[in-house]
Amino acid sequence: MKVQEKRRLTEREKLEKREKKRHARQEHMVKRVQKEFEALEKEKACMAKVEVATVTEAEQVSTVSIAVPGSIMDNAQSPELRTYLAGQIARAACIFQVDEVIVFDDYGPNNQVMDRLTTIQTTDGSSSARRCCIQLARILQYLECPQYLRKYFFPIHNDLKFCGLLNPLDSQHHLRQQSEFVFREGIVTNKPTKGSKAGAYVNVGLLNDVLVDTKLEENLRVTVKLPDGADLKSKKIRAKVVPPSQPRQETGIYWGYTVRIANSLSEVFTKSPYRGGYDMTVGTSDRGTNVHEVEAKSLSYRHALIVFGGVLGLEPALDNDQKLTADTVEDLFDVYLNTVPTQGSRTIRTEEAILISMAALGDKLNPVNVPKPFTSFEAIPQSQDTGIKQYAFNEKRTKGPPPALDATNNPRPVPISRRQPPQPVTPAVDKYGDMSRFD
Numbered sequence: 033m034k035v036q037e038k039r040r041l042t043e044r045e046k047l048e049k050r051e052k053k054r055h056a057r058q059e060h061m062v063k064r065v066q067k068e069f070e071a072l073e074k075e076k077a078c079m080a081k082v083e084v085a086t087v088t089e090a091e092q093v094s095t096v097s098i099a100v101p102g103s104i105m106d107n108a109q110s111p112e113l114r115t116y117l118a119g120q121i122a123r124a125a126c127i128f129q130v131d132e133v134i135v136f137d138d139y140g141p142n143n144q145v146m147d148r149l150t151t152i153q154t155t156d157g158s159s160s161a162r163r164c165c166i167q168l169a170r171i172l173q174y175l176e177c178p179q180y181l182r183k184y185f186f187p188i189h190n191d192l193k194f195c196g197l198l199n200p201l202d203s204q205h206h207l208r209q210q211s212e213f214v215f216r217e218g219i220v221t222n223k224p225t226k227g228s229k230a231g232a233y234v235n236v237g238l239l240n241d242v243l244v245d246t247k248l249e250e251n252l253r254v255t256v257k258l259p260d261g262a263d264l265k266s267k268k269i270r271a272k273v274v275p276p277s278q279p280r281q282e283t284g285i286y287w288g289y290t291v292r293i294a295n296s297l298s299e300v301f302t303k304s305p306y307r308g309g310y311d312m313t314v315g316t317s318d319r320g321t322n323v324h325e326v327e328a329k330s331l332s333y334r335h336a337l338i339v340f341g342g343v344l345g346l347e348p349a350l351d352n353d354q355k356l357t358a359d360t361v362e363d364l365f366d367v368y369l370n371t372v373p374t375q376g377s378r379t380i381r382t383e384e385a386i387l388i389s390m391a392a393l394g395d396k397l398n399p400v401n402v403p404k405p406f407t408s409f410e411a412i413p414q415s416q417d418t419g420i421k422q423y424a425f426n427e428k429r430t431k432g433p434p435p436a437l438d439a440t441n442n443p444r445p446v447p448i449s450r451r452q453p454p455q456p457v458t459p460a461v462d463k464y465g466d467m468s469r470f471d
Contacts, residue, residue, distance in 0.1 A: 091281075093277065097336065098134070104164075135168050135291065137295050181217060213411040216237065218237070240265070240266070312333035319368075327396075328396060336397065
């Protein structure tokens with residue numbers, strides 16, 4: 033009787049085992065079908081038409097531009113310090129979400145004959161200026177460019193020799209390969225398109241190039257918009273070229289700054305890329321009005337310009353510019369401010385003035401069109417250098433009291449002894465006698 037019961041139990045277990053295997057096979061098949069369906073949907077999304085919202089001029093996001101003299105590079109004592117100085121300016125522009133950085137020559141065109149002129153490519157085309165201005169502009173461009181595009185736009189150059197020493201901008205538009213964000217920066221390749229339709233392939237930092245429906249010039253930097261939900265590993269992604277201001281207009285993300293060269297202080301105002309120029313200009317100097325006396329949200333603007341002086345301030349830039357007829361520097365600006373009214377140092381360096389002034393003007397500026405609050409942080413990389421992931425990891429580890437470690441760094445908890453009362457210390461006996469007379 034006992035033998036028969038044992039045999040029945042074994043058969044029941046076999047049936048249960050077969051049933052579990054059958055369920056496991058079914059679940060595996062369901063997951064496989066779901067994965068194939070998701071891949072098919074992503075493949076369809078790659079071919080979907082990209083919709084771009086049209087933006088009128090009145091709805092464009094308000095911008096902030098800063099103007100920096102190139103002569104501050106000559107004040108640095110070594111090539112390494114000149115490079116680091118430019119890196120500090122780039123970091124400040126990225127931190128405060130500056131849209132345009134203008135490098136102007138405060139020596140003026142009359143003094144340019146004493147220094148050899150060099151050329152650089154900017155958004156305005158080819159620009160010629162003194163070497164200090166060109167070097168500052170080139171380093172600013174290099175740091176703003178996403179890492180996967182730098183080898184195409186920046187060949188080996190002496191001005192970029194020490195850029196490896198600089199802190200990265202870690203800007204929001206510096207995307208990684210796995211970042212699932214709809215906007216990307218890219219370069220037009222020479223890969224031919226199939227068929228008779230106009231188009232071009234763009235390298236946007238993914239495994240494969242994306243196809244845009246516009247015929248573009250080779251080696252051109254463009255901003256593209258990808259379809260929503262597209263498979264980033266697909267070879268059939270169809271994208272659309274958009275203006276560089278479109279990402280911030282639609283999502284509120286900071287999309288870097290542009291660099292412009294001005295050969296004089298007057299060109300900072302007259303060659304503005306915005307229609308109508310800058311409607312609110314701010315000059316910074318220790319001779320200006322106390323910034324704390326300015327009311328909050330009183331500086332309303334669509335396109336603001338903040339100008340910083342060099343070693344001797346903005347006065348030499350006015351004296352060397354023959355096109356400006358103003359008697360004083362204060363007459364050039366709508367507002368002339370002293371952002372550090374109680375400075376302890378006799379001078380404030382330009383890279384320090386940018387950080388201090390942008391922080392002091394934060395609650396004074398009142399943009400007409402504020403960008404949307406950016407919320408898609410999961411779609412852009414969060415660098416571990418910023419401490420975000422490391423902070424969260426440490427916070428999880430420090431929920432409870434940390435276990436004590438022994439002297440050999442063994443993670444095994446060891447008992448903690450109670451503190452003993454201090455014992456009297458007996459003075460050491462000097463075997464050489466009293467040597468205090470030699471102290």
